Amino acid sequence: MAQSMYEHVAASFRRTLGPEGADQRHERLLLWRRQNTVTRLEHPTRIDRARAVGYRAKGGYILVRVRVRRGGQRKRAIIAGRRPKHKGILRMTLNKSIQRIAEERAAKHYPNLEVLNSYWVGEDGKEKFYEVILVDPQHPEIVSDPKINWIVAPTHKGRVFRGLTSAGKSNRGLRVRGKGAERMRPSRTRNRRPERRTQRKVIP
Secondary structure, three states: OOOOOOHHHHHHHHHHOOHHHHHHHHOOOHHHOOOOOOHHHHHHHHHHHHHHHHOOOOOOOEEEEEEEEOOOOOOOOOOOOOOOOHHHOOOOOOOOHHHHHHHHHHHHHOOOEEEEEEEEEEEOOOOOEEEEEEOOOOOOOHOOOOOOHHHHHHOOOOOOHOOHHHHHHHOOOOOOOOOOOOOOOOOOHHOOOOOOOOOOOOOO
């Protein structure tokens, strides 16, 4: 069975992740590390993944690559006496995923745009790289396109900061359904709060 162009592109990218593509991967990461933390791109590195998560080569779509440091929070060692496990240095990780942090940084860099989605493009020992797709809600081509003009509605303003992207929903546990996910919806925070009981006022 014949493969599509996007399947060939995906296979080509996978080859760069193996030992035979080490030189090409090294040169690519070397260039990315020298660029800015948020770098605007003309074309996606992985056209197959970009189109799968909503990218279209038309007006109103902006593509940026974001570099985010790997690992948990860097905590300074305290001087006072503690047991090592009570020092609060190791395993201090955020509840947000690194991909979600990359999307939020791209949104802060372009405050007039909305984040549509993102995908992984590479990593080294210190940092991870994601390409983030942003959409201009004021662009005429976005407003007139029925497939994407839902993002123009005011309810989608700041959607990345509320965990409404694909990475955000996955990070919030909304990809899990059924047994074990009873307290994931509407959110874990909402299920931790006690129910507010309203007392009826008795009129004598």
